[in-house]
Amino acid sequence: MPTATVDRASEFLGGLFNSLAERGRSLFGLTSAQPMSGDQLIALGETLLSRRGEASGVALAASLLAGYEAADEADKLAFLDALAEQFGPDLAQLNAAIEAFRAHASTEATGELLRAAEPRRQELIRRLNHAPGGTAALVRMREAVLARLASHPQLRHVDDDFVHLFTSWFNRGFLVLQRIDWTTPANILEKIIRYEQVHTIHDWDDLRARLAPPDRRCYGFFHPRLVDEPLIFVEVALTEDSPAAIAPLLDLEREPIAAEEATTAVFYSISNTQQGLAGISFGNFLIKQVVEEIKRELPNVQTFVTLSPVPGFAKWLKHERDNPDSTLLDASARTALEALDLPNWFDDADTADRLKPVVLQLAAAYFLQAKSKNGRPLDAVARFHLGNGARLDRINFLGDRSPNGIRQSHGLMVNYLYALGDIEANHEALFERGQIAAASAVRKLVPTKPVTSEPRKSNGKAGTPALTAPTA
Amino acid sequence: MPTATVDRASEFLGGLFNSLAERGRSLFGLTSAQPMSGDQLIALGETLLSRRGEASGVALAASLLAGYEAADEADKLAFLDALAEQFGPDLAQLNAAIEAFRAHASTEATGELLRAAEPRRQELIRRLNHAPGGTAALVRMREAVLARLASHPQLRHVDDDFVHLFTSWFNRGFLVLQRIDWTTPANILEKIIRYEQVHTIHDWDDLRARLAPPDRRCYGFFHPRLVDEPLIFVEVALTEDSPAAIAPLLDLEREPIAAEEATTAVFYSISNTQQGLAGISFGNFLIKQVVEEIKRELPNVQTFVTLSPVPGFAKWLKHERDNPDSTLLDASARTALEALDLPNWFDDADTADRLKPVVLQLAAAYFLQAKSKNGRPLDAVARFHLGNGARLDRINFLGDRSPNGIRQSHGLMVNYLYALGDIEANHEALFERGQIAAASAVRKLVPTKPVTSEPRKSNGKAGTPALTAPTA
Amino acid sequence: MPTATVDRASEFLGGLFNSLAERGRSLFGLTSAQPMSGDQLIALGETLLSRRGEASGVALAASLLAGYEAADEADKLAFLDALAEQFGPDLAQLNAAIEAFRAHASTEATGELLRAAEPRRQELIRRLNHAPGGTAALVRMREAVLARLASHPQLRHVDDDFVHLFTSWFNRGFLVLQRIDWTTPANILEKIIRYEQVHTIHDWDDLRARLAPPDRRCYGFFHPRLVDEPLIFVEVALTEDSPAAIAPLLDLEREPIAAEEATTAVFYSISNTQQGLAGISFGNFLIKQVVEEIKRELPNVQTFVTLSPVPGFAKWLKHERDNPDSTLLDASARTALEALDLPNWFDDADTADRLKPVVLQLAAAYFLQAKSKNGRPLDAVARFHLGNGARLDRINFLGDRSPNGIRQSHGLMVNYLYALGDIEANHEALFERGQIAAASAVRKLVPTKPVTSEPRKSNGKAGTPALTAPTA
């Protein structure tokens, strides 16, 4: 009979969030905020950095942010441009600091140099963050900066400072892992629907099927000042083995199992939610903490694996096929691959059987041989998981028959395995020696000569069955 | 009949604090942590800044902090020294950045300069903050830095970086005002007893008398990552007029009034709690937010005033009396003031009556004329309140007859008035023109010729009664 | 800037609900519960009332309830029948108590009589309630009793005891008003969708439109032991006047107003949720408490009114039309009313215009003249609101053009007005003198001679326009 032995001090402090949440929202309550002109915004920014800003900072910051949010496009841009220029470092001070440092490279002089080199906008942004709802407003402001970056390259430095400050404010230490389930408030849940990026959530029934069954989990990172917004979330299926295809996991009619029967946790979708926090990395931390959380709750779960898309494969393969000089493919393979251009090729079992060994070998080449200029994996999802220290565990032919899956990866999906004991070594091997961690079955698929579609004798035989072998 | 119309999203997020609080405490659970040597700590710091730190940062940070906390004094100091030197800026990079900037003072070059001038310890401290309990451990680390600053001046720059980062992390936007009352958990309340710095709380009955009655309030700022610790708190009495002495406010036997009858909120004690956060200013924000909070709850309360000690007055007056050249005092006044050297002089009504006009004029001189070299008030408490934009409203003779009150200020207390509409102007007048805001009754007390103890004719008459006049 | 001045003692006790909720649910976790036979259930019931039941009551109660829930229909019925017979009063004791009372009608003898007359099932049900989830299981058990009542009339007395105990346990004092909005957990919200009985909620978008806009409210009563289940809930629209039709209120595209602009709160749907609590009245309390709640939050809202269906009107009118002896209608009216039998008659403006005065007069007769045998209103919804002390404020022709609205009431809707000051008097007038409170405009509609469809001269003129007059 469970009892209420909750941590009372935490309950006491539960009230704290009321306040943060309230303030997080109050900025939007300024519905009557008048739009401000660019000049007004800039003048207010200067005031906020002045003496008066010390006395009335919170109110000034709130006014500026509300006026900015209500402003029209041109005025917003004028303010952002001013951030880039007018609120840059004080060049006179900087030059003086440099001279002083050159005269005598003392620690004092270094400190002075650091202070002088800091753009004034950093302090301005810090002060804007005092406002109720300030953090959320600044995340939106950076979203605007990012959206204008291509056409207004001078905003690059503004963006750098946002990244610098956000990295500090959204420090792992300030993030909180929260389970999201069917008892989560609807206003949070509707954001899960909206933000899901990998396998679209079609409606509330679909959402329920991902959250409510006993063999499903979802976790997100939240921040004290953006309380209604998960920053990132991951969807997890608890299973009895490592899955090779996504459709059975998402099937609304499937029979759930008891959580205690599961041996495997499958991370089948990870979505970032805040464009304004692009480049501030949470996913690495999220997966590791979820692994620990599930281990603690369900000691039987020993295997932690993803079921991941391969978003860059079709594009890469097209490039190889378009390149007559590529030695990756022999003529038979090139001919065989033409089937990929037919609609619904995958519904024909013979075609699929014929393509399977060719595609798997090419996929192994894509993951293990085809690297970017800086020696990292070509595939964005691979970069993320391998960079986190996971290992490429299995390549699944026709794991995703959805239109999007067929289009971007000819239906391929892969499993990345998170073995906590190996993460550090895998991470170092990748970044220091460019070595990609992969299961031996995957490794054996890597072609040592042009991939062929001719009948194989022994090599292929060895490779293909291994693809379906369970993870060790 | 009140109902439960709480904000559900906030409740959802109440759970967040469970996690933050738990993590805030978990570092201390590392009771079995082995002490580390200085070399081990430094090596771990370098690892944390390296590739491996990217993969296993949270665990590494937790190990370093636990090993540091368990280490002995010499090893701790070795680590702190390394923060000052080894983890300073990369000088080669810095020089290169300077040269590049001198060659072409582009924004890029400025950005590079900023990055190169940043000491490596800043990133190290940011990564240490990833650990469970990291923020609290870093606050304690800075407390250690401060304690060693006098004897190890090289730590000054480490301290600067702590201040820089803490200012960002303990940004007003991340602080939460929480009311503290008799329903607050005991583990928080015992810290109120411990941290009270102005008027000692003698025991739990004394505490109860400050929290439980309907005409008492206490508010503190909390931070999501230091959840059991108020960062600063203020004790408030709700009264029917501005009080001239502290004893009646603290009297355990006094009759409380209904909160709705109060017209005045008296801030009679403000205490900072974390030495490791010295110099990160919260008090200004705290008072202003408490004013708004009380206004909202109790619209009848229109006057917001402190009852404050004058910690520097006795020392300053001694200095004047010891200075034979001082023109502040005439001979009669000097003679009269000798009574202050007698024990319990204040118990003699005649003595007190005789001293009152002299002391009040001197106090006016102390507040309004005797400034520090940089033109700010001499008195630390005055600097705080006047710097916040308050006005010196009244000087109370024998407002504090406690031994401490007699010793540090010959029993003087003062009221600072927070009139929200004037705060900005007062603040600017002080910082830009050195003008101290004071009530006219106070202003009239300022001596225009040497203070005398001779029988006065008219001037004194005008001044003294005004001292007891109610605040307008 | 709002702050966290929540009631900490309540927070402390928030944890209590964790426990109650957990227990409320844990019974359903007994998925492995074996079904029990009727004999086993009865034997367990006897054990629970015996000595062993004193020592191990909670476990025994949980076993019995789990075994009952898993049992098949015949065994359940056997147990329910035993409740009716075997667990009735001890007749020997009862006869002895009667004899004792007749010998000497002392208070002691009365007390003994009371005890002896109490069926043993009352104590059994009280002990079953000790089980985790016991209250919910007993509510379901009574639902089963109700469902079998028609075919098993002996269960009537079992039902009486359930009502007696539930009335005590679901006492107004134990119910909690909770606002339900878009931040409410989804598992609660899906029950709102499921339980809505008046105007079907079609999907989550429809639900959102009733909960999220600033001019919408929803409140429910919850009970500490049925925490995931609202017992009853009411949907409220905040408007600028008393509405005459439902469609505009439910329109997904309508423009919301600010809550502060509203003058009127419209209760447009009230739904009970637990069939097992039928006859335990909450609605009366709910409406009155919501009125107080809204008054407190929005002082501008002064008018509290329903927009209610008239479920019995069409049936009653058919009865009148079928009765050739009815003097309520003249021939012209009978002819005119034939239009009601045509599909979509209401889409024809001429028809509608012609029917309007006839239907309104008939409706007035239905509400004010046609009473049940015991002198109460015929209409079930009218009985509820008028019994609560509301007044019939306006009859709205074609207020509900939905198929259901047309079918049950020829499209009529009415407004009942809750004027708190009149509630007591209205209630007493109804129950003691059979007087129905109605606005004078409604009263004037009551026909004093057979209703006619002939062109009217003056009387009808006076009546009709009044129908659209605003509530005074």
Add this chain to the structure above:
Amino acid sequence: MPTATVDRASEFLGGLFNSLAERGRSLFGLTSAQPMSGDQLIALGETLLSRRGEASGVALAASLLAGYEAADEADKLAFLDALAEQFGPDLAQLNAAIEAFRAHASTEATGELLRAAEPRRQELIRRLNHAPGGTAALVRMREAVLARLASHPQLRHVDDDFVHLFTSWFNRGFLVLQRIDWTTPANILEKIIRYEQVHTIHDWDDLRARLAPPDRRCYGFFHPRLVDEPLIFVEVALTEDSPAAIAPLLDLEREPIAAEEATTAVFYSISNTQQGLAGISFGNFLIKQVVEEIKRELPNVQTFVTLSPVPGFAKWLKHERDNPDSTLLDASARTALEALDLPNWFDDADTADRLKPVVLQLAAAYFLQAKSKNGRPLDAVARFHLGNGARLDRINFLGDRSPNGIRQSHGLMVNYLYALGDIEANHEALFERGQIAAASAVRKLVPTKPVTSEPRKSNGKAGTPALTAPTA
């Protein structure tokens, strides 16, 4: 790294308690309540049972309770007397129901008899419970009834009805176990200090020593409508063996152990708090649920034992010594026991040694032989624990040297062992066969001939050492 995976639905409902708590307190807010006369109270009671009570019940109930609480003694008593008489059963109805039953003993007639025999005050009390704070006010009202019972025996039947209703409302199913520790709100903790009945808590330091160390626990039952008041609480020490004396457990200077090292949970104090709930039993449930709770949290804890006072021993022994006919003692024992009348006899080791075997045998006789008329143990604490199914496990000579311990039990303490598997059998053996469960070592102490203080040969030898043997 723990995370926030709290039950969100419970959080949602946490808000419910805000409301209940608020209402629980609001009655006391009626400070301006005018006292009412007895006649007014009685008239209001009749109104509450009438038609008007249906319409305005909550307000009427609140008025009556507030007026009652403010009334003076005579008026209160007049109201209580009216409860006994005027609000008794309707005798005319009752007689009619009896006649109907005698004419035909149908189930209907039985039901009617039950209704007619129910005193009208039951419904009145149920309606009073609708008021905010009603439950608490009714508990206080019953406290007043109990206090007047001796002088006003007619209130006995009012008390019976309170017990009947409270048993239903304070049903085990509505109680919540809550851990009380150093993070509990101070307003709850001060009640622990106030209500502790067994071993006085001297001050907050003493309280802290019982709540904060890792090897201490405290749990209480709370009720949703009395949220600031534990109904009963138990203090628990986690130890490595079953303790024989209380002083070491309460020693402020003792060294705590880690909870994980404990093998034994010692219930060393159980206190009921509400006199108005006397006779509504919670202790049985509390101990059993705490056993389950501790087992779940600390699987190493396998032994659950009390360290209990023996409040009736000294009185019983005096009675035996005063009775010259008692065959329990021989002359030598009578002489030896005279030492008990000396002050501080226990400080003399020789005296204590000599008395020990005599006192232990007498204690065994007291527990196992000396029963009350109805065959139950004489000792009130023994009745409670043995009635719960515990076993008398060990008698500890000089376990409590406090003045109270010496006075009431000559320093004896005992351990009762709760072995969950035996509880049911022990309970039945006691109530059906009068058998008291005791360890064999205790059993061997029971004297089979008059207790002597002469030097013993073999019997005593066997018995005494067993007293210090560990619990099997």
